[in-house]
Amino acid sequence: MRFVKGHGTENDFVIIPDLDGEVELSAAFVAAVCDRHTGIGADGVLHVMPTKLSPEVADQAGQAEWFMDYRNADGGVAQMCGNGVRVFARYLVDSGLADAGEFGVATRGGVKRVRLAETGDVTVEMGRPKTFGESVATVAGKPYEGLHVDMGNPHLACVIGDPVAQLDLSHQPAFDPAVFPEGVNIELLNPVGERRVVMRVFERGSGETRSCGTGAVASAVAAARLAGETTGTWAVEVLGGTVTVTLEEDTSYLAGPAVLVASGELNL
Numbered sequence: 001m002r003f004v005k006g007h008g009t010e011n012d013f014v015i016i017p018d019l020d021g022e023v024e025l026s027a028a029f030v031a032a033v034c035d036r037h038t039g040i041g042a043d044g045v046l047h048v049m050p051t052k053l054s055p056e057v058a059d060q061a062g063q064a065e066w067f068m069d070y071r072n073a074d075g076g077v078a079q080m081c082g083n084g085v086r087v088f089a090r091y092l093v094d095s096g097l098a099d100a101g102e103f104g105v106a107t108r109g110g111v112k113r114v115r116l117a118e119t120g121d122v123t124v125e126m127g128r129p130k131t132f133g134e135s136v137a138t139v140a141g142k143p144y145e146g147l148h149v150d151m152g153n154p155h156l157a158c159v160i161g162d163p164v165a166q167l168d169l170s171h172q173p174a175f176d177p178a179v180f181p182e183g184v185n186i187e188l189l190n191p192v193g194e195r196r197v198v199m200r201v202f203e204r205g206s207g208e209t210r211s212c213g214t215g216a217v218a219s220a221v222a223a224a225r226l227a228g229e230t231t232g233t234w235a236v237e238v239l240g241g242t243v244t245v246t247l248e249e250d251t252s253y254l255a256g257p258a259v260l261v262a263s264g265e266l267n268l
C-alpha cells in the first residue's frame, strides 16, 4: 500500500491514497501506522477517497471531488482536522489530483474551501466557530477554565495567562464528560502581544501534538473574546511554528505551511 508523509507546522500525517475507494481502514491498522516506534509515526491518517464513493459525505460530491477521511493516531474517527485539510490539499495538487488554486475538500464537518499560495502556504476556510459555555480542564491537578468551541470537532480553549511551556501535558487532562461525551481537544494558551498567542494542545485521540489547526482557531476565538473582539487576524504560535487565524463575522480562515516529506510502500 502506497503512503505519503506530510505535516503542517509539525502536526504530522500519513496520507493513504485510495483513489478507487477500496481500502477498509481498521482502527488497529491506523494505530499501527501512526505508532512512532513500530510504524511510520504520525498524529493521524488522511485517507484520500473519492467523495462520490463515500456514503457518509456523498452529498458533498457536487462541491468537492475528494473526501478527507480523517483518523486520529488511536484509530478513532474525527469530524475535522484543520492542518490535515491543508496537507491533504497540498497532496492533491502535488499528485495531480487537483489543480492549484482554489477548490473544495469534503470532510465529516462539511466542505472546506482551500487556497494554495505560491509561497507554499495553504489557507482553509474553517467556517463559523460555534461557541458554547465555559468548562474546566484539569492539567496535572490544576484546574483551568476554558471556552467550549465547536469547529466541527469539540474544543475547550483555556486562556491561562501564564507561560505554557512548563505545563505537563504528558497525560490526558481531565474534563467534564457530561459536556464532552465524545471527548475533547484541549488548548492551553497565553496571550503574548496584540493578537498573538502561544498555544499548546492535547488532542483527543492523539495526545499532545505540535500543532492543531482547529485548536488554533478555537484559541483565537477564546483570546479574541477576552480582548472584547470578534474579528481580526491572530498569530498562533505552536510548538511546530506559527499559523495565522483570521476571524470574520460569519467565517474563519486558517493559514500556514503544508509540506510533503516522504513517500513509500507500507509493509504493515
Ligand SMILES: N[C@@H](CCC[C@H](N)C(=O)O)C(=O)O
Pocket (backbone or CB within 6 Å): 011, 044, 072, 077, 078, 079, 080, 081, 082, 083, 084, 153, 154, 185, 203, 204, 205, 206, 209, 211, 212, 213, 214, 215
Ligand atoms: N490536528 C487536527 C485535529 C485532529 C482531530 C482531533 N484530534 C479530534 O479528535 O477532534 C487539526 O489540525 O485540527
